[in-house]
Amino acid sequence: GRLRKTFRWMWRLTYLSFGGLAGYTFYIIYQDRHPEPQYEPDPSKKTLVILGTGWGSVALLKKLDTENYNVIVVSPRNYFLFTPLLPSCTTGTIEHRSIMEPIRAILRHKTAAVKFYEAEASSIDPDRKVIKIVDNSEVKGATSETEIPYDMLVIGVGAENATFGIPGVREHSCFLKEIGDAQRIRKKIMDCVETAAFKGQSGDEVGRLMHMVVVGGGPTGVEFAGELQDFFDEDIKKLVPEISSHFKVTVIEALPNVLPSFSKQLIDYTENTLREEKIDIKTKTVVKNVTSNTVEAEITRPDGTKERVVIPYGLLVWATGNAVRPIVTDLVSRIAAQKDSRRGLAVNEYLVVQGTRDIWAIGDCAVAGYAPTAQVASQEGNFLGRLFNNMAKTENHEARIQELSSKMNLQAGNSAEAAHEIEALEKKLRKIKDIKPFRYSHQGSLAYIGSEKAVADVSWWNGNLATGGSLTYLFWRSAYLSMCFSTRNRVLVTLDWLKSKAFGRDVSRE
Numbered sequence: 001g002r003l004r005k006t007f008r009w010m011w012r013l014t015y016l017s018f019g020g021l022a023g024y025t026f027y028i029i030y031q032d033r034h035p036e037p038q039y040e041p042d043p044s045k046k047t048l049v050i051l052g053t054g055w056g057s058v059a060l061l062k063k064l065d066t067e068n069y070n071v072i073v074v075s076p077r078n079y080f081l082f083t084p085l086l087p088s089c090t091t092g093t094i095e096h097r098s099i100m101e102p103i104r105a106i107l108r109h110k111t112a113a114v115k116f117y118e119a120e121a122s123s124i125d126p127d128r129k130v131i132k133i134v135d136n137s138e139v140k141g142a143t144s145e146t147e148i149p150y151d152m153l154v155i156g157v158g159a160e161n162a163t164f165g166i167p168g169v170r171e172h173s174c175f176l177k178e179i180g181d182a183q184r185i186r187k188k189i190m191d192c193v194e195t196a197a198f199k200g201q202s203g204d205e206v207g208r209l210m211h212m213v214v215v216g217g218g219p220t221g222v223e224f225a226g227e228l229q230d231f232f233d234e235d236i237k238k239l240v241p242e243i244s245s246h247f248k249v250t251v252i253e254a255l256p257n258v259l260p261s262f263s264k265q266l267i268d269y270t271e272n273t274l275r276e277e278k279i280d281i282k283t284k285t286v287v288k289n290v291t292s293n294t295v296e297a298e299i300t301r302p303d304g305t306k307e308r309v310v311i312p313y314g315l316l317v318w319a320t321g322n323a324v325r326p327i328v329t330d331l332v333s334r335i336a337a338q339k340d341s342r343r344g345l346a347v348n349e350y351l352v353v354q355g356t357r358d359i360w361a362i363g364d365c366a367v368a369g370y371a372p373t374a375q376v377a378s379q380e381g382n383f384l385g386r387l388f389n390n391m392a393k394t395e396n397h398e399a400r401i402q403e404l405s406s407k408m409n410l411q412a413g414n415s416a417e418a419a420h421e422i423e424a425l426e427k428k429l430r431k432i433k434d435i436k437p438f439r440y441s442h443q444g445s446l447a448y449i450g451s452e453k454a455v456a457d458v459s460w461w462n463g464n465l466a467t468g469g470s471l472t473y474l475f476w477r478s479a480y481l482s483m484c485f486s487t488r489n490r491v492l493v494t495l496d497w498l499k500s501k502a503f504g505r506d507v508s509r510e
Protein backbone atom coordinates (compact mmCIF):
# COMPACT_ATOMS: atom_id res chain seq x y z
CA GLY A 1 0.00 0.00 0.00
CA ARG A 2 2.76 2.44 0.97
CA LEU A 3 4.74 1.70 -2.19
CA ARG A 4 1.65 2.28 -4.32
CA LYS A 5 1.03 5.61 -2.59
CA THR A 6 4.63 6.73 -3.18
CA PHE A 7 4.30 5.67 -6.80
CA ARG A 8 1.09 7.64 -7.21
CA TRP A 9 2.75 10.72 -5.78
CA MET A 10 5.71 10.33 -8.07
CA TRP A 11 3.34 10.14 -11.05
CA ARG A 12 1.55 13.28 -9.89
CA LEU A 13 4.84 15.12 -9.46
CA THR A 14 5.99 14.05 -12.94
CA TYR A 15 2.69 15.26 -14.44
CA LEU A 16 2.98 18.52 -12.57
CA SER A 17 6.57 19.20 -13.65
CA PHE A 18 5.80 18.35 -17.30
CA GLY A 19 2.69 20.50 -17.12
CA GLY A 20 4.69 23.33 -15.56
CA LEU A 21 7.43 23.09 -18.20
CA ALA A 22 4.90 23.01 -21.05
CA GLY A 23 3.01 25.97 -19.54
CA TYR A 24 6.20 27.96 -19.13
CA THR A 25 7.27 27.21 -22.74
CA PHE A 26 3.86 28.34 -24.05
CA TYR A 27 4.08 31.51 -21.96
CA ILE A 28 7.55 32.31 -23.40
CA ILE A 29 6.31 31.61 -26.95
CA TYR A 30 3.25 33.83 -26.39
CA GLN A 31 5.43 36.64 -24.99
CA ASP A 32 7.73 36.28 -28.00
CA ARG A 33 4.86 36.64 -30.46
CA HIS A 34 3.21 39.55 -28.64
CA PRO A 35 5.91 42.07 -27.68
CA GLU A 36 5.05 45.32 -25.91
CA PRO A 37 4.62 48.40 -28.15
CA GLN A 38 7.90 50.17 -28.87
CA TYR A 39 8.56 53.90 -28.85
CA GLU A 40 11.07 56.07 -30.72
CA PRO A 41 13.97 57.29 -28.54
CA ASP A 42 14.48 61.03 -27.96
CA PRO A 43 16.28 62.38 -31.08
CA SER A 44 18.46 64.64 -28.91
CA LYS A 45 20.15 61.59 -27.36
CA LYS A 46 23.54 60.40 -28.64
CA THR A 47 23.74 58.20 -31.75
CA LEU A 48 25.29 54.85 -30.97
CA VAL A 49 26.27 52.85 -34.07
CA ILE A 50 26.94 49.12 -33.66
CA LEU A 51 28.66 47.19 -36.44
CA GLY A 52 27.88 43.48 -36.76
CA THR A 53 25.21 41.04 -35.59
CA GLY A 54 27.52 38.38 -34.18
CA TRP A 55 28.29 37.21 -30.65
CA GLY A 56 29.74 40.49 -29.41
CA SER A 57 27.22 42.93 -30.89
CA VAL A 58 24.17 40.85 -30.00
CA ALA A 59 25.32 40.41 -26.38
CA LEU A 60 25.70 44.20 -26.22
CA LEU A 61 22.23 44.73 -27.71
CA LYS A 62 20.69 42.27 -25.28
CA LYS A 63 22.07 44.19 -22.29
CA LEU A 64 21.65 47.73 -23.59
CA ASP A 65 18.78 49.98 -22.41
CA THR A 66 17.99 51.30 -25.89
CA GLU A 67 15.89 54.22 -24.61
CA ASN A 68 19.13 56.02 -23.65
CA TYR A 69 20.56 56.27 -27.17
CA ASN A 70 19.59 56.44 -30.83
CA VAL A 71 20.89 53.00 -31.70
CA ILE A 72 21.73 52.02 -35.28
CA VAL A 73 22.88 48.50 -36.12
CA VAL A 74 24.70 47.84 -39.41
CA SER A 75 25.52 44.35 -40.64
CA PRO A 76 25.50 42.50 -43.96
CA ARG A 77 23.81 39.61 -42.11
CA ASN A 78 20.30 40.24 -40.79
CA TYR A 79 20.53 37.45 -38.24
CA PHE A 80 22.57 36.19 -35.32
CA LEU A 81 24.31 32.86 -35.92
CA PHE A 82 24.93 30.34 -33.14
CA THR A 83 28.35 29.24 -34.46
CA PRO A 84 29.01 26.35 -32.00
CA LEU A 85 26.43 24.20 -33.81
CA LEU A 86 27.49 25.21 -37.34
CA PRO A 87 29.57 22.04 -37.91
CA SER A 88 26.37 19.99 -37.30
CA CYS A 89 24.67 21.84 -40.20
CA THR A 90 27.22 20.56 -42.73
CA THR A 91 25.78 17.04 -42.52
CA GLY A 92 22.15 17.87 -41.79
CA THR A 93 22.21 16.74 -38.13
CA ILE A 94 20.79 20.22 -37.56
CA GLU A 95 19.00 22.34 -40.16
CA HIS A 96 20.67 25.70 -40.65
CA ARG A 97 17.65 27.88 -39.83
CA SER A 98 17.45 26.30 -36.37
CA ILE A 99 20.63 28.15 -35.32
CA MET A 100 19.77 31.51 -36.89
CA GLU A 101 17.86 34.22 -35.03
CA PRO A 102 16.58 37.18 -37.08
CA ILE A 103 18.01 40.47 -35.81
CA ARG A 104 14.63 42.08 -36.52
CA ALA A 105 13.06 39.78 -33.90
CA ILE A 106 15.83 40.52 -31.40
CA LEU A 107 15.48 44.29 -31.88
CA ARG A 108 11.67 44.21 -31.74
CA HIS A 109 11.90 43.10 -28.12
CA LYS A 110 13.85 46.17 -27.00
CA THR A 111 11.92 48.87 -25.13
CA ALA A 112 12.89 51.67 -27.52
CA ALA A 113 13.17 51.17 -31.29
CA VAL A 114 16.53 50.44 -32.91
CA LYS A 115 17.32 51.05 -36.59
CA PHE A 116 18.84 48.23 -38.60
CA TYR A 117 20.52 48.55 -42.00
CA GLU A 118 21.51 45.41 -43.88
CA ALA A 119 24.80 46.69 -45.24
CA GLU A 120 28.54 46.40 -44.90
CA ALA A 121 30.49 49.22 -43.29
CA SER A 122 33.17 49.92 -45.89
CA SER A 123 35.17 52.61 -44.06
CA ILE A 124 35.31 54.50 -40.79
CA ASP A 125 36.46 58.11 -40.56
CA PRO A 126 37.33 58.76 -36.89
CA ASP A 127 38.05 62.47 -37.52
CA ARG A 128 34.67 63.30 -39.09
CA LYS A 129 32.95 60.64 -36.95
CA VAL A 130 31.12 59.05 -39.87
CA ILE A 131 31.01 55.56 -41.34
CA LYS A 132 30.36 54.70 -44.95
CA ILE A 133 27.92 51.83 -45.58
CA VAL A 134 27.27 49.81 -48.75
CA ASP A 135 24.43 47.45 -49.63
CA ASN A 136 26.24 44.51 -51.22
CA SER A 137 23.20 42.20 -51.33
CA GLU A 138 21.75 40.87 -54.60
CA VAL A 139 18.82 43.30 -54.66
CA LYS A 140 19.93 46.91 -54.74
CA GLY A 141 17.79 50.03 -54.70
CA ALA A 142 18.59 53.38 -56.34
CA THR A 143 20.55 54.19 -53.15
CA SER A 144 22.99 51.54 -52.11
CA GLU A 145 25.76 53.59 -50.54
CA THR A 146 25.56 56.27 -47.86
CA GLU A 147 27.16 57.71 -44.72
CA ILE A 148 26.07 57.51 -41.08
CA PRO A 149 27.35 60.00 -38.50
CA TYR A 150 27.96 58.65 -34.99
CA ASP A 151 28.63 59.94 -31.51
CA MET A 152 29.69 56.51 -30.26
CA LEU A 153 30.78 53.54 -32.39
CA VAL A 154 31.14 49.86 -31.48
CA ILE A 155 33.02 47.62 -33.91
CA GLY A 156 32.01 43.95 -33.69
CA VAL A 157 32.72 42.82 -37.26
CA GLY A 158 34.46 39.54 -36.36
CA ALA A 159 37.18 38.11 -38.58
CA GLU A 160 37.67 36.54 -42.00
CA ASN A 161 39.14 33.15 -42.86
CA ALA A 162 42.93 32.96 -42.82
CA THR A 163 44.48 31.54 -46.01
CA PHE A 164 48.06 32.82 -45.45
CA GLY A 165 48.16 33.62 -49.17
CA ILE A 166 48.47 29.90 -49.98
CA PRO A 167 47.73 29.54 -53.71
CA GLY A 168 44.41 27.90 -54.68
CA VAL A 169 42.75 28.01 -51.24
CA ARG A 170 40.12 30.63 -52.07
CA GLU A 171 39.29 29.09 -55.44
CA HIS A 172 39.03 25.42 -54.47
CA SER A 173 38.22 24.94 -50.80
CA CYS A 174 35.16 25.44 -48.62
CA PHE A 175 35.42 27.50 -45.43
CA LEU A 176 33.28 26.87 -42.34
CA LYS A 177 32.31 30.20 -40.84
CA GLU A 178 28.93 31.25 -42.19
CA ILE A 179 25.61 29.57 -42.97
CA GLY A 180 26.38 29.66 -46.72
CA ASP A 181 29.62 27.74 -46.07
CA ALA A 182 27.79 24.96 -44.21
CA GLN A 183 25.20 24.69 -47.02
CA ARG A 184 27.95 24.54 -49.65
CA ILE A 185 29.72 21.74 -47.76
CA ARG A 186 26.49 19.75 -47.28
CA LYS A 187 25.79 19.95 -51.01
CA LYS A 188 29.35 19.07 -51.96
CA ILE A 189 29.55 15.99 -49.70
CA MET A 190 26.53 14.48 -51.48
CA ASP A 191 27.80 15.59 -54.90
CA CYS A 192 31.06 13.71 -54.23
CA VAL A 193 29.13 10.62 -53.08
CA GLU A 194 26.78 10.58 -56.10
CA THR A 195 29.63 11.26 -58.55
CA ALA A 196 31.69 8.47 -56.97
CA ALA A 197 28.72 6.11 -57.46
CA PHE A 198 28.45 7.07 -61.17
CA LYS A 199 28.48 4.09 -63.55
CA GLY A 200 31.97 3.12 -64.63
CA GLN A 201 33.85 5.47 -62.27
CA SER A 202 37.43 4.15 -61.90
CA GLY A 203 38.67 2.93 -58.51
CA ASP A 204 41.24 5.76 -58.26
CA GLU A 205 38.63 8.36 -59.02
CA VAL A 206 36.19 6.89 -56.46
CA GLY A 207 39.05 7.01 -53.93
CA ARG A 208 39.75 10.67 -54.72
CA LEU A 209 36.08 11.71 -54.63
CA MET A 210 35.49 9.95 -51.33
CA HIS A 211 38.58 11.50 -49.72
CA MET A 212 37.42 14.39 -47.53
CA VAL A 213 40.35 16.55 -46.43
CA VAL A 214 40.19 19.03 -43.56
CA VAL A 215 43.06 21.51 -43.21
CA GLY A 216 43.49 22.85 -39.66
CA GLY A 217 43.23 20.74 -36.52
CA GLY A 218 41.75 23.48 -34.33
CA PRO A 219 38.26 22.99 -32.82
CA THR A 220 36.51 23.88 -36.14
CA GLY A 221 38.45 21.25 -38.13
CA VAL A 222 38.12 18.55 -35.46
CA GLU A 223 34.38 19.07 -34.89
CA PHE A 224 33.70 19.02 -38.62
CA ALA A 225 35.77 15.84 -39.12
CA GLY A 226 33.80 14.15 -36.30
CA GLU A 227 30.43 15.18 -37.75
CA LEU A 228 31.46 14.01 -41.22
CA GLN A 229 32.57 10.58 -40.01
CA ASP A 230 29.25 10.23 -38.09
CA PHE A 231 27.30 11.09 -41.25
CA PHE A 232 29.18 8.46 -43.17
CA ASP A 233 28.93 5.72 -40.51
CA GLU A 234 25.29 6.33 -39.63
CA ASP A 235 23.76 7.18 -43.01
CA ILE A 236 25.83 7.22 -46.21
CA LYS A 237 27.32 3.77 -45.60
CA LYS A 238 23.83 2.28 -45.31
CA LEU A 239 22.33 4.11 -48.26
CA VAL A 240 25.25 3.95 -50.73
CA PRO A 241 27.14 0.82 -49.64
CA GLU A 242 29.00 0.36 -52.94
CA ILE A 243 31.38 3.28 -52.28
CA SER A 244 31.74 2.78 -48.54
CA SER A 245 35.16 1.10 -48.57
CA HIS A 246 36.65 4.22 -50.19
CA PHE A 247 35.36 6.81 -47.72
CA LYS A 248 38.13 8.52 -45.75
CA VAL A 249 38.50 11.68 -43.69
CA THR A 250 41.97 13.22 -43.23
CA VAL A 251 42.80 16.09 -40.88
CA ILE A 252 45.98 17.99 -41.75
CA GLU A 253 47.58 20.04 -38.97
CA ALA A 254 50.82 22.04 -39.08
CA LEU A 255 51.57 21.67 -35.35
CA PRO A 256 52.59 18.42 -33.57
CA ASN A 257 49.00 17.85 -32.33
CA VAL A 258 45.37 18.77 -32.90
CA LEU A 259 43.31 21.01 -30.53
CA PRO A 260 46.39 22.94 -29.33
CA SER A 261 44.33 25.01 -26.86
CA PHE A 262 43.10 21.96 -24.89
CA SER A 263 44.98 20.11 -22.14
CA LYS A 264 47.48 17.36 -23.02
CA GLN A 265 45.22 14.61 -21.66
CA LEU A 266 42.31 15.71 -23.87
CA ILE A 267 44.55 16.10 -26.92
CA ASP A 268 45.63 12.44 -26.51
CA TYR A 269 42.02 11.35 -25.91
CA THR A 270 40.85 13.24 -29.02
CA GLU A 271 43.60 11.88 -31.25
CA ASN A 272 42.93 8.31 -30.07
CA THR A 273 39.16 8.68 -30.56
CA LEU A 274 39.60 10.15 -34.05
CA ARG A 275 41.93 7.28 -34.98
CA GLU A 276 39.39 4.75 -33.65
CA GLU A 277 36.81 6.44 -35.85
CA LYS A 278 39.25 5.77 -38.76
CA ILE A 279 40.01 9.46 -39.25
CA ASP A 280 43.56 9.94 -40.52
CA ILE A 281 45.44 12.67 -38.61
CA LYS A 282 48.49 14.09 -40.32
CA THR A 283 50.28 16.35 -37.84
CA LYS A 284 53.47 18.37 -38.53
CA THR A 285 52.11 18.70 -42.05
CA VAL A 286 51.84 22.14 -43.65
CA VAL A 287 49.71 22.66 -46.75
CA LYS A 288 51.64 24.77 -49.28
CA ASN A 289 49.50 24.67 -52.41
CA VAL A 290 45.97 23.70 -53.46
CA THR A 291 44.72 22.68 -56.91
CA SER A 292 41.20 21.73 -58.01
CA ASN A 293 41.67 18.13 -56.87
CA THR A 294 44.89 17.89 -54.85
CA VAL A 295 46.60 19.51 -51.88
CA GLU A 296 50.38 19.68 -51.76
CA ALA A 297 51.81 19.52 -48.27
CA GLU A 298 55.18 19.37 -46.54
CA ILE A 299 55.53 16.71 -43.85
CA THR A 300 58.24 16.95 -41.19
CA ARG A 301 59.40 13.41 -40.39
CA PRO A 302 60.43 12.37 -36.81
CA ASP A 303 64.12 12.63 -37.84
CA GLY A 304 63.55 16.25 -38.92
CA THR A 305 63.68 15.63 -42.67
CA LYS A 306 60.97 17.16 -44.83
CA GLU A 307 58.97 15.45 -47.53
CA ARG A 308 56.58 16.94 -50.10
CA VAL A 309 53.38 14.94 -50.66
CA VAL A 310 50.46 15.36 -53.07
CA ILE A 311 47.08 14.35 -51.63
CA PRO A 312 44.06 13.93 -53.96
CA TYR A 313 40.71 15.02 -52.52
CA GLY A 314 37.00 15.24 -53.36
CA LEU A 315 36.03 17.77 -50.71
CA LEU A 316 38.47 20.21 -49.09
CA VAL A 317 37.47 22.15 -45.98
CA TRP A 318 39.83 24.94 -44.92
CA ALA A 319 39.74 25.72 -41.19
CA THR A 320 43.04 27.41 -40.32
CA GLY A 321 41.67 30.19 -38.12
CA ASN A 322 41.14 33.93 -38.39
CA ALA A 323 42.45 36.86 -40.43
CA VAL A 324 41.74 40.59 -40.04
CA ARG A 325 38.85 42.11 -42.04
CA PRO A 326 39.68 44.92 -44.55
CA ILE A 327 37.57 47.49 -42.65
CA VAL A 328 39.69 46.86 -39.55
CA THR A 329 42.98 47.04 -41.49
CA ASP A 330 41.77 50.33 -42.99
CA LEU A 331 40.93 51.82 -39.58
CA VAL A 332 44.24 50.61 -38.10
CA SER A 333 46.08 52.49 -40.87
CA ARG A 334 44.24 55.73 -39.96
CA ILE A 335 45.20 55.70 -36.25
CA ALA A 336 48.81 56.42 -35.30
CA ALA A 337 48.51 54.56 -31.96
CA GLN A 338 47.57 51.37 -33.82
CA LYS A 339 50.70 51.21 -35.99
CA ASP A 340 51.88 47.94 -34.36
CA SER A 341 48.46 46.23 -34.45
CA ARG A 342 48.64 43.20 -36.73
CA ARG A 343 45.87 40.94 -35.43
CA GLY A 344 43.08 43.50 -34.99
CA LEU A 345 42.22 46.67 -33.10
CA ALA A 346 44.23 47.05 -29.90
CA VAL A 347 41.83 48.07 -27.10
CA ASN A 348 42.32 49.26 -23.53
CA GLU A 349 40.81 47.61 -20.44
CA TYR A 350 37.48 49.38 -21.09
CA LEU A 351 37.55 48.06 -24.69
CA VAL A 352 38.14 51.55 -26.13
CA VAL A 353 40.16 51.38 -29.37
CA GLN A 354 43.63 52.74 -28.47
CA GLY A 355 44.19 56.18 -29.97
CA THR A 356 40.47 57.01 -30.24
CA ARG A 357 37.87 58.44 -27.83
CA ASP A 358 34.45 57.27 -28.93
CA ILE A 359 35.20 53.95 -30.62
CA TRP A 360 35.03 50.57 -28.88
CA ALA A 361 35.90 47.14 -30.33
CA ILE A 362 34.69 43.70 -29.21
CA GLY A 363 35.07 40.06 -30.22
CA ASP A 364 37.33 38.60 -32.88
CA CYS A 365 38.28 42.02 -34.34
CA ALA A 366 39.57 43.33 -31.00
CA VAL A 367 42.94 42.52 -29.45
CA ALA A 368 42.41 42.46 -25.70
CA GLY A 369 44.68 39.53 -24.85
CA TYR A 370 42.04 36.77 -25.08
CA ALA A 371 41.33 33.95 -27.56
CA PRO A 372 38.96 34.71 -30.45
CA THR A 373 35.95 32.84 -29.05
CA ALA A 374 32.20 33.37 -28.70
CA GLN A 375 32.63 33.25 -24.93
CA VAL A 376 35.03 36.21 -24.95
CA ALA A 377 32.98 38.17 -27.52
CA SER A 378 29.73 37.81 -25.58
CA GLN A 379 31.30 38.76 -22.25
CA GLU A 380 32.84 41.84 -23.91
CA GLY A 381 29.47 42.78 -25.46
CA ASN A 382 27.74 42.33 -22.12
CA PHE A 383 30.38 44.52 -20.42
CA LEU A 384 29.86 47.34 -22.95
CA GLY A 385 26.08 47.08 -22.51
CA ARG A 386 26.48 47.66 -18.76
CA LEU A 387 29.06 50.41 -19.35
CA PHE A 388 26.78 52.31 -21.76
CA ASN A 389 23.78 51.93 -19.44
CA ASN A 390 25.89 53.37 -16.64
CA MET A 391 27.18 56.20 -18.81
CA ALA A 392 23.59 57.18 -19.67
CA LYS A 393 22.50 56.98 -16.02
CA THR A 394 25.49 59.16 -15.03
CA GLU A 395 24.52 61.81 -17.57
CA ASN A 396 20.88 61.74 -16.42
CA HIS A 397 21.82 62.01 -12.74
CA GLU A 398 24.32 64.80 -13.40
CA ALA A 399 21.73 66.74 -15.39
CA ARG A 400 19.17 66.32 -12.59
CA ILE A 401 21.70 67.45 -9.95
CA GLN A 402 22.42 70.55 -12.02
CA GLU A 403 18.69 71.24 -12.39
CA LEU A 404 18.10 70.84 -8.66
CA SER A 405 21.08 73.03 -7.72
CA SER A 406 19.90 75.89 -9.90
CA LYS A 407 16.37 75.53 -8.47
CA MET A 408 17.80 75.64 -4.95
CA ASN A 409 19.52 78.94 -5.71
CA LEU A 410 16.26 80.43 -6.99
CA GLN A 411 13.72 79.24 -4.43
CA ALA A 412 15.20 78.83 -0.95
CA GLY A 413 11.95 77.35 0.46
CA ASN A 414 12.33 73.89 -1.13
CA SER A 415 16.07 73.63 -0.59
CA ALA A 416 16.00 70.92 2.12
CA GLU A 417 14.04 68.54 -0.13
CA ALA A 418 16.29 69.28 -3.11
CA ALA A 419 19.45 68.85 -1.01
CA HIS A 420 18.15 65.50 0.11
CA GLU A 421 17.55 64.38 -3.47
CA ILE A 422 20.97 65.66 -4.56
CA GLU A 423 22.62 63.70 -1.77
CA ALA A 424 20.80 60.52 -2.84
CA LEU A 425 21.74 61.09 -6.49
CA GLU A 426 25.40 61.70 -5.62
CA LYS A 427 25.46 58.47 -3.68
CA LYS A 428 24.05 56.62 -6.69
CA LEU A 429 26.57 58.36 -8.95
CA ARG A 430 29.54 57.25 -6.84
CA LYS A 431 28.29 53.69 -7.14
CA ILE A 432 27.71 53.90 -10.88
CA LYS A 433 31.03 55.60 -11.62
CA ASP A 434 32.93 52.85 -9.85
CA ILE A 435 33.00 50.64 -12.98
CA LYS A 436 35.70 48.01 -12.88
CA PRO A 437 37.63 47.36 -16.12
CA PHE A 438 36.69 44.37 -18.29
CA ARG A 439 37.90 41.02 -17.01
CA TYR A 440 37.24 37.79 -18.87
CA SER A 441 36.01 34.86 -16.84
CA HIS A 442 36.77 31.57 -18.58
CA GLN A 443 33.96 29.03 -18.20
CA GLY A 444 35.81 26.26 -20.03
CA SER A 445 36.18 24.78 -23.50
CA LEU A 446 33.97 22.16 -25.11
CA ALA A 447 34.30 20.33 -28.41
CA TYR A 448 32.45 17.50 -30.15
CA ILE A 449 34.81 14.86 -31.56
CA GLY A 450 32.40 12.41 -33.25
CA SER A 451 30.80 9.03 -32.38
CA GLU A 452 28.76 10.68 -29.61
CA LYS A 453 31.85 11.77 -27.66
CA ALA A 454 32.97 15.22 -26.62
CA VAL A 455 35.88 16.75 -24.71
CA ALA A 456 35.60 19.42 -22.03
CA ASP A 457 38.11 21.54 -20.13
CA VAL A 458 35.96 23.23 -17.50
CA SER A 459 36.54 25.23 -14.32
CA TRP A 460 35.44 23.20 -11.31
CA TRP A 461 35.69 24.10 -7.60
CA ASN A 462 38.52 26.59 -8.16
CA GLY A 463 40.34 23.96 -10.20
CA ASN A 464 40.16 22.51 -13.67
CA LEU A 465 38.33 19.42 -14.85
CA ALA A 466 39.42 17.75 -18.08
CA THR A 467 36.98 15.13 -19.25
CA GLY A 468 36.07 13.28 -22.43
CA GLY A 469 33.55 10.65 -23.52
CA SER A 470 29.83 9.93 -23.82
CA LEU A 471 28.79 11.67 -20.59
CA THR A 472 30.71 14.76 -21.68
CA TYR A 473 28.75 14.51 -24.94
CA LEU A 474 25.47 14.74 -23.01
CA PHE A 475 26.91 17.72 -21.14
CA TRP A 476 27.98 19.25 -24.50
CA ARG A 477 24.44 18.84 -25.84
CA SER A 478 22.70 20.31 -22.81
CA ALA A 479 25.22 23.16 -22.50
CA TYR A 480 24.81 24.17 -26.16
CA LEU A 481 21.04 23.80 -25.99
CA SER A 482 20.86 26.10 -23.00
CA MET A 483 23.16 28.60 -24.73
CA CYS A 484 20.98 28.84 -27.87
CA PHE A 485 19.69 32.36 -28.41
CA SER A 486 15.94 31.83 -28.06
CA THR A 487 13.31 29.30 -27.01
CA ARG A 488 12.49 28.96 -30.73
CA ASN A 489 16.11 27.94 -31.46
CA ARG A 490 16.10 25.50 -28.53
CA VAL A 491 12.91 23.81 -29.70
CA LEU A 492 14.10 23.61 -33.32
CA VAL A 493 17.53 22.19 -32.40
CA THR A 494 15.93 19.55 -30.13
CA LEU A 495 13.50 18.55 -32.89
CA ASP A 496 16.36 18.34 -35.41
CA TRP A 497 18.36 16.08 -33.10
CA LEU A 498 15.33 13.82 -32.58
CA LYS A 499 14.54 13.85 -36.30
CA SER A 500 18.02 12.87 -37.43
CA LYS A 501 18.21 10.17 -34.76
CA ALA A 502 14.84 8.68 -35.71
CA PHE A 503 14.88 8.98 -39.52
CA GLY A 504 18.57 9.45 -40.28
CA ARG A 505 20.05 12.53 -41.94
CA ASP A 506 18.55 13.71 -45.21
CA VAL A 507 20.95 12.79 -48.04
CA SER A 508 19.13 14.62 -50.84
CA ARG A 509 21.32 17.18 -52.56
CA GLU A 510 19.44 20.49 -52.75
Ligand code: FAD
Binds near residue numbers: 176177365376446
Ligand atom coordinates in the same frame (compact mmCIF):
# COMPACT_ATOMS: atom_id res chain seq x y z
P1 FAD B 1 31.00 37.22 -35.39
O1 FAD B 1 30.13 36.40 -34.53
O2 FAD B 1 31.74 36.56 -36.50
O3 FAD B 1 30.10 38.40 -35.98
C1 FAD B 1 30.61 39.37 -36.84
C2 FAD B 1 29.45 40.15 -37.42
O4 FAD B 1 29.92 41.27 -38.15
C3 FAD B 1 28.61 39.33 -38.39
O5 FAD B 1 27.27 39.62 -38.19
C4 FAD B 1 29.07 39.85 -39.74
O6 FAD B 1 28.09 39.70 -40.75
C5 FAD B 1 29.31 41.31 -39.41
N1 FAD B 1 30.20 42.03 -40.33
C6 FAD B 1 31.24 41.56 -41.05
N2 FAD B 1 31.81 42.55 -41.77
C7 FAD B 1 31.11 43.67 -41.49
C8 FAD B 1 31.21 45.02 -41.94
N3 FAD B 1 32.15 45.41 -42.82
N4 FAD B 1 30.31 45.91 -41.47
C9 FAD B 1 29.36 45.53 -40.58
N5 FAD B 1 29.23 44.28 -40.13
C10 FAD B 1 30.10 43.36 -40.58
N6 FAD B 1 33.56 29.96 -29.90
C11 FAD B 1 33.27 29.45 -28.68
O7 FAD B 1 33.51 30.11 -27.67
N7 FAD B 1 32.71 28.22 -28.55
C12 FAD B 1 32.41 27.46 -29.63
O8 FAD B 1 31.91 26.34 -29.49
C13 FAD B 1 32.67 27.97 -30.92
N8 FAD B 1 32.39 27.24 -32.02
C14 FAD B 1 32.66 27.75 -33.25
C15 FAD B 1 32.38 26.99 -34.38
C16 FAD B 1 32.66 27.47 -35.65
C17 FAD B 1 32.34 26.63 -36.86
C18 FAD B 1 33.24 28.76 -35.79
C19 FAD B 1 33.54 29.30 -37.16
C20 FAD B 1 33.55 29.51 -34.69
C21 FAD B 1 33.26 29.01 -33.40
N9 FAD B 1 33.56 29.76 -32.26
C22 FAD B 1 33.27 29.25 -31.02
C23 FAD B 1 34.19 31.08 -32.37
C24 FAD B 1 33.11 32.17 -32.35
O9 FAD B 1 32.10 31.91 -33.30
C25 FAD B 1 33.70 33.54 -32.63
O10 FAD B 1 34.76 33.78 -31.74
C26 FAD B 1 32.62 34.60 -32.48
O11 FAD B 1 31.68 34.46 -33.50
C27 FAD B 1 33.20 36.00 -32.48
O12 FAD B 1 32.15 36.90 -32.30
P2 FAD B 1 32.19 38.32 -33.00
O13 FAD B 1 30.98 39.05 -32.55
O14 FAD B 1 33.51 38.96 -32.84
O15 FAD B 1 32.09 38.00 -34.56
Ligand code: NAI
Binds near residue numbers: 217221223446
Ligand atom coordinates in the same frame (compact mmCIF):
# COMPACT_ATOMS: atom_id res chain seq x y z
P1 NAI C 1 42.38 27.73 -34.87
O1 NAI C 1 43.20 28.94 -35.11
O2 NAI C 1 42.02 27.35 -33.51
O3 NAI C 1 43.12 26.46 -35.53
C1 NAI C 1 43.65 26.48 -36.83
C2 NAI C 1 44.71 25.40 -36.97
O4 NAI C 1 45.15 25.35 -38.32
C3 NAI C 1 45.93 25.67 -36.12
O5 NAI C 1 46.12 24.59 -35.22
C4 NAI C 1 47.06 25.82 -37.13
O6 NAI C 1 48.27 25.25 -36.68
C5 NAI C 1 46.53 25.07 -38.34
N1 NAI C 1 47.11 25.53 -39.62
C6 NAI C 1 47.31 26.81 -40.02
N2 NAI C 1 47.83 26.84 -41.27
C7 NAI C 1 47.98 25.56 -41.68
C8 NAI C 1 48.45 24.95 -42.88
N3 NAI C 1 48.88 25.66 -43.93
N4 NAI C 1 48.46 23.60 -42.96
C9 NAI C 1 48.01 22.86 -41.93
N5 NAI C 1 47.52 23.38 -40.77
C10 NAI C 1 47.51 24.72 -40.64
O7 NAI C 1 41.08 27.91 -35.83
P2 NAI C 1 39.58 27.40 -35.64
O8 NAI C 1 39.53 25.97 -35.32
O9 NAI C 1 38.85 27.87 -36.84
O10 NAI C 1 39.08 28.23 -34.40
C11 NAI C 1 39.01 29.66 -34.43
C12 NAI C 1 38.62 30.17 -33.05
O11 NAI C 1 37.29 29.76 -32.74
C13 NAI C 1 39.50 29.63 -31.93
O12 NAI C 1 39.69 30.61 -30.97
C14 NAI C 1 38.69 28.49 -31.35
O13 NAI C 1 38.96 28.30 -29.98
C15 NAI C 1 37.26 28.97 -31.57
N6 NAI C 1 36.41 27.80 -31.75
C16 NAI C 1 36.01 27.14 -30.63
C17 NAI C 1 35.26 25.99 -30.72
C18 NAI C 1 34.89 25.27 -29.48
O14 NAI C 1 35.17 25.73 -28.40
N7 NAI C 1 34.23 24.14 -29.58
C19 NAI C 1 34.81 25.46 -32.03
C20 NAI C 1 35.34 26.21 -33.15
C21 NAI C 1 36.08 27.34 -32.99
